[in-house]
Amino acid sequence: GVDYLPWITVRDVPSDGRSHRVFGHKSQRTHHLLSDLELAVFLTLEWNSQTTDIREQFPLKREDTLDIAHENGIKHPVEAGVKLYMSSDFLVDGLDLQLPQYVIQAKYTNVLKDPRVIEKLEIERRYWLLKKVPWFLVTENDVSQMLVQNISWIYPAEQDEIEDEVLLDRTAYYSDLFQQNPNKTVTDICKLTDRIYNQPDGSSIYEIRQLLANRCFYFDMLSKPFHLLKGKDFVVENMGN
Incomplete structure (x- = not known):
């Protein structure tokens, strides 16, 4: 405690x-x-x-x-x-x-x-x-070094306070985006999103870190580092629980 x-x-x-x-x-x-x-x-x-x-x-x-x-x-x-x-x-x-x-x-x-x-x-x-x-x-x-590497990358975003409604909206948005781009890497998807919405570079990738930190999405953290993931590697958590 x-x-x-x-x-x-x-x-x-x-x-x-x-x-x-x-x-x-x-x-x-x-x-x-x-x-x-x-x-x-x-x-x-x-x-x-x-x-x-x-x-x-x-x-x-x-x-x-x-x-x-x-x-x-x-x-x-x-x-x-x-x-x-x-x-x-x-x-x-x-x-x-x-x-x-x-x-x-x-x-x-x-x-x-x-x-x-x-x-x-x-x-x-x-x-x-x-x-x-x-x-x-x-x-x-x-100890899996791959697991530790992925957790270390996500972990700092756990301290961010985000309203549930925002989490739900972003989860739905990125879930659609991943389904539309199953074979694109997450870094390419995020670069494209930042460009389309005229956001600072890294905005989308940080939002995904926050969603992962809040367990809105899952991926196999033992298999590959985050930056090599593709859209199809993300599994949305059941937010109705």
């Missing part, structure tokens, strides 16, 4: 790290993501209509992780003699009754070769096992 504070923020990591601060539309706050992989996972979670809340860098109770480490003969993370708090990358709430809450730890495959990393992951895995919350380890191999 809006009041959640991540245990680790972008300010806590080296400035040369690939960290990101991204506004979350579901939580209405800025999220602190500490790698490109975390950003990719976040965007995928944020785009998923089943997701209701995302808490990144979620702290684990230190007394519990200390107990788990002791019982399993694993050295607990420590710095300058102080036992550190551990955290999970994402605690996610959702609408799926089979999976109402789950945890994701995002790690690049190259760091999984380090035995110490595996030990710390094992503490975390056992922590969530005791809490009866499903825990998933996600690597760059589990």
Whole structure:
């Protein structure tokens, strides 16, 4: 939710790290993501209509992780003699009754070769096992870069406030336009529309971004980047629901 504070923020990591601060539309706050992989996972979670809340860098109770480490003969993370708090990358709430809450730890495959990393992951895995919350380890191999590229392109338009009537009118207009030009690329369709209506270049393409951000249209975001789409690739959502 809006009041959640991540245990680790972008300010806590080296400035040369690939960290990101991204506004979350579901939580209405800025999220602190500490790698490109975390950003990719976040965007995928944020785009998923089943997701209701995302808490990144979620702290684990230190007394519990200390107990788990002791019982399993694993050295607990420590710095300058102080036992550190551990955290999970994402605690996610959702609408799926089979999976109402789950945890994701995002790690690049190259760091999984380090035995110490595996030990710390094992503490975390056992922590969530005791809490009866499903825990998933996600690597760059589990994330579709095409999906992330498309979501990244659409995502900023989610913050635009547009009246329902305008969305309906634009959806009907572009739906007709796509049906009339099934084999033209969306970029060509938009250039033509801007020229016909004497609009600034990019006006139509931005309106389509807004419609996609509001789920008025769908396309297969795993198959190709947005700019290569053709009119026939867009499927209008049933706006009567």
